[in-house]
Amino acid sequence: MEIDWAGFxxxxxxxxxxxxxxxxxxxxxxxxxxxxxxxxxGGLMSSAGSDNKPAEDDKSWRWLFVAGTVIxxxxxxxxxxxxxxxxxxxxxxxxxxxxxFVGIGAAVGxxxxxGHGICGLARLSLRSFVAVGTFVSTGIITVYIxxxxx
Amino acid sequence: MIRSLSILxxxxxxxxxxxxxxxxxxxxxxxxxxLFGVWxxxxxxxxxxxxxLNFIGHRFVIGRGQPIYAQKFSLPTRGDLDPMLIWxxxxxxxxxxxxxxxxxxxxxxxLLNPEDGVLFLVLMMAGLYIxxxxxxxxxxxxxx
Numbered sequence: 001m002e003i004d005w006a007g008f009x010x011x012x013x014x015x016x017x018x019x020x021x022x023x024x025x026x027x028x029x030x031x032x033x034x035x036x037x038x039x040x041x042g043g044l045m046s047s048a049g050s051d052n053k054p055a056e057d058d059k060s061w062r063w064l065f066v067a068g069t070v071i072x073x074x075x076x077x078x079x080x081x082x083x084x085x086x087x088x089x090x091x092x093x094x095x096x097x098x099x100x101f102v103g104i105g106a107a108v109g110x111x112x113x114x115g116h117g118i119c120g121l122a123r124l125s126l127r128s129f130v131a132v133g134t135f136v137s138t139g140i141i142t143v144y145i146x147x148x149x150x
Numbered sequence: 151m152i153r154s155l156s157i158l159x160x161x162x163x164x165x166x167x168x169x170x171x172x173x174x175x176x177x178x179x180x181x182x183x184x185l186f187g188v189w190x191x192x193x194x195x196x197x198x199x200x201x202x203l204n205f206i207g208h209r210f211v212i213g214r215g216q217p218i219y220a221q222k223f224s225l226p227t228r229g230d231l232d233p234m235l236i237w238x239x240x241x242x243x244x245x246x247x248x249x250x251x252x253x254x255x256x257x258x259x260x261l262l263n264p265e266d267g268v269l270f271l272v273l274m275m276a277g278l279y280i281x282x283x284x285x286x287x288x289x290x291x292x293x294x
Contacts, residue, residue, distance in 0.1 A: 045282070069168070103245075106252075108237060123208060140183050
């Protein structure tokens, strides 16, 4: 194994991670809901509201959270005075296929990187430990095949 | 009003954290998953920071007994390991690695990285919709 020291950003990544974890705790404190993005988005498409609440009431907090998530990176952009570094890795057919896999996989597996990774692990959920172990493993295998086999 | 603003602010903190952490950069995600190439361990620090903060924060919040603007905490109750959890997560990992995006970053980069973001997001929503229906059917079949 070789470490990418040039790309390694432990402090920014740790601080960013702490903000994500704090946001998860605050959403639970305010709204009593798990900050799982696939669940937040999935609830926007269901016709009935959860918790026997009217659908409109259940959807409004989801839209607000999504709007905040879109705005957040621009705050960082403004504060650091430089655009967020983004280098795509996929092109062509791989982008929609990846999106579809991520969507169906998160729905069937009951969670994604935020719901299982940040919230589930913090709650010491066995299901989340299994989910994170599984998706990190298949992710590593996929990148290995893309970069070192194909 | 205060509830709405605080939820919006929480979303902003989440989006800002994603941007600062490097999770919006697909090549950084792929670099983290490239364990057998030139490995960038940064994203382990994202998960470490996030889990530790939420581990402490979650316990503090639950200890207060009730959320501020909701009647109760809605927490997942399932504890069983079913094949759907494994297969779903396995497929999720393949998609995450292919484009270097997962649901949070896909939303956060819809304006920053529209050439990847929009198409990815549309197909991700379609996948979520189909996956939820599959999930509901399996649950219904299991309880019959």
